[in-house]
Amino acid sequence: MELTDAERRLLALHYVFPVPLNKLNGLYEIDPNLEKLYVYKANELAHILRISVSKAIQIKDNLHRNADTPYDELYERNAITPIPFSNPLYPDQLRILIDPPAVLYAKGDTTLLTKKFNVAIIGSRKATVYSKKAMALIVPPLVENEAVIVSGLATGADTMAHEAALEYGGKTIAVLGHGLFHLYPKENRALAEKIAVNHLLITEYPPYVNPERWTFPMRNRIISGLSDVVVVTESADKSGTMSTVEHALDHGKDIYAVPGPITSLLSAGPNKLIEEGAKPLWNGFQIVGALVFNG
Template sequence: MANLTNEQLMKLHYILPLPWQKFRNLMTILNDFDELLHVSPKIVAMHLNIKEEKAIQLIRHYKELVPQSMNLYYERRNIQAITYMDKYYPKRLKHLYDAPAVLYVKGDIRLLNAPKMIAVIGSRAATNYSQEALKMLIPPLIDEQFVIVSGLAKGADRLAHEATIRYGGKTVGVLGHGFIHSYPRENRELSEHMASNHLLVTEYPPYAGVQKWHFPARNRIISGLSEALIVTEAALKSGTLITTELALEQGKDVFAVPGNIFSEQSRGTNKLIKEGAIPVWDGFQILQELQMFSNYR
């Protein structure tokens, strides 16, 4: 591959946050990203698979950023930008066909490459059933040094992060927006705590706001970082089920908590079990399954 610096990739990604694969396509015609200033927008558009108008904007904004230091910009905002080429970039995510070109993180960066990571997700309308289930699921995983990954959404995600913190574990929140924004509002205090004592991760530059299509995209990072996925509650039509599909595509084990057959929030998890997800009701079962069927040590 041609010469490419972290700074150059950070500038491009700040302007247009595309997956690594698309920027890699661009490198087939450039020796250096600064050559972008002298390439036809039509050619740039073709290699990035974007509209020519957007390519014109990209080139113009890149020229404006050339004299700037992105490292300094993020340092002042207490953000670490980790490019695909960085030594801290998680190897697990490099297996994704649409791996993020840049990750933006706040907190303990060591958690990004923790040897044991498992995702806990569920409904935004999670009931007390999820909270009670997590009392059985989380402590054994923490005792075995698992880092708990979730999406810092309201409902099951929040309960998973809070349970992990309460039982003395470490947790990673994967966001669907940039760090300038806080969403949902009721999780602001939890988010600030995790930014200081745990880890927040996003593929979106700081200015990127909340968009509904960001959340299905961020789900691939949740499942990509984790060696398995636990679902506490989920309705039949739920974004949670999208994440489980991604996890299965990535060859990950999916565990589901069986629920009341009359509960709307358990219909999705019960369906997952019918389709092959592993039913669990305590963390020791998960550890046993991982010992048998995965690379867990």
């Protein structure tokens, strides 16, 4: 993929300062092509980026230390496609976020980012066979209508969603909460490697970034942002799943929830969502019909 000089400078900055685009707005307002990136004094950079002078010194030092690093070539050698926010391949639906990723790092089939029908399927890391049975009814109609299944590669419901997409011949996007040099969780390494071949792994973090507690909530807004609708299978009342739902509501997305038995703690989340106005879901054709009708 061809990158402009401005995009290459963004890759260099993002490697040492991996923050969302809104954190760089001040810089782009006065230097749209980042032409002065290497000449700012530390106190100037601190003022522009609204960071401490010590942090600005660290960024400057790292930028100059790696000034000759051909990041685009480095990524290409590792089959990683960097997608800056200014690139045509960057998904339009992420641009409307309050805090869009400044760069996406992709591995696999990047044409999946251009598909018009994406469905996020999420739920508890402790999801039971009930979620798997539900997906057997939900995923096939979506796949038949060329929907891309989006999830977060976590254990439990996320894993089931990706595996269902593969099992029924569909396509899937896994949104990671870490860099592509670290596949997490370890038990999903084989699944991630399979997705990286004919499907898509995507993250807003440079390849070296380790999974951290705070990176996964940040990932959730991308899962929501990429998707037309969000489906919740099993989930506790308060969980990371619900943070994704909150992002989806902020973005005006439709929420579907799989009703569950009242005896299960993992039914609390979806059942409460239904009470609050989410659409109860028991078959994927409900989503297909709604999108066709609205589209």
